[in-house]
Amino acid sequence: MTTRTSEVLDKSEVLDKGEVLREHAEDAFAAELTALAAQDDRPRPERWALSPWAVATYLLGGELPDGTVITPKYIGPRRIVEVAVTTLATDRALLLLGVPGTAKTWVSEHLAAAISGDSTLLVQGTAGTPEEAVRYGWNYAQLLAHGPSRDALVPSPVMRAMADGKIARVEELTRIPADVQDSLITILSEKTLPIPELGSETQAVRGFNLIATANDRDRGVNELSSALRRRFNTVVLPLPGSLDEEVDIVTRRVNQLGRSLDLPELPGGAEEIRRVVTVFRELRDGITTDGRTKVKTPSGTLSTAEAISVVTNGLALATHFGDGMLRAGDVTTGIVGAVLRDPVADQVVWREYVEGVIRERDGWKDFYRAARENSR
Known part of the structure; x- marks a missing residue:
């Protein structure tokens, strides 16, 4: 690595949050999330930072008893948000479906931020997304030097979410090749990610779930298989009503x-x-x-x-x-x-x-x- 590259990486690691072009939702709205957590006395699912009621309030906006104003992140039918939040509190994954520009990615990010305090466990779907992006990959230097091992394994965002009990996000699911899409089936149904090379597996801990988004206007490169679609509860985000x-x-x-x-x-x-x-x-x-x-x-x-x-x-x-x-x-x-x-x-x-x-x-x-x- 060149000295110049090292300097760039060092600066990015210590970059002040206020200097980034676009903050993650959990950083941009940290004060609101903190205020909600402080006054949230309702039951919370395991490893959730907020209760389902507080998550819905964070997305839809409102005023807390102490006068704190929560700005709306999504303007639309309340029931849609309630169904989406409730889905993530069950063992069903959530599929946000809608035409372009209906805030699918925006809602996905804010749901993950409010529930897990981390919206960065993201797989961006494209026609070239490999299976490793959903399951795991390998550090080939480690693999060649020492053979298959946990140290050589590079976990995907989904695998990390499973291990930590957080929300994983998959954007543009229908643009991902069909065989890669189907690698989610075992994860969503069995809550397990097998690692045959090591004769082991990663099991999802409580709190894990997955949000996927898909565009129903441009149907993408690949339709979802019926087996995969059954693993999701689908919520359609409509265009603004007025x-x-x-x-x-x-x-x-x-x-x-x-x-x-x-x-x-x-x-x-x-x-x-x-x-x-x-x-x-x-x-x-x-x-x-x-x-x-x-x-x-x-x-x-x-x-x-x-x-x-x-x-x-x-x-x-x-x-x-x-x-x-x-x-x-x-x-x-x-x-x-x-x-x-x-x-x-x-x-x-x-x-x-x-x-x-x-x-x-x-x-x-x-x-x-x-x-x-x-x-x-």
């Missing part, structure tokens, strides 16, 4: 991201967020919010997560290259990029929407001009 609800979600996340990126809250933010969300919802639903005009839908998903990205990018443009006020021109560039996934078909959809809906909308003349300019 315009106001989605505006609230986007506003909260943009404010959080803006603080982490040192972006100020700019005048005009509330108006532009509402307009971005309105455009996304109308194109996604195929009808205007007043129900009077049908519109064509583009090929993209136009998710809440994409709306958050568009507004955050607009804030950066207005801060660094604008006049200090968030304007239509700062967000329409991002909207056009989100809509035009198919450069031919989506261009037609966008132009018809701009000319047929935005052009006729009262108070949107600046948005219309910016949309036309940024569409060229």
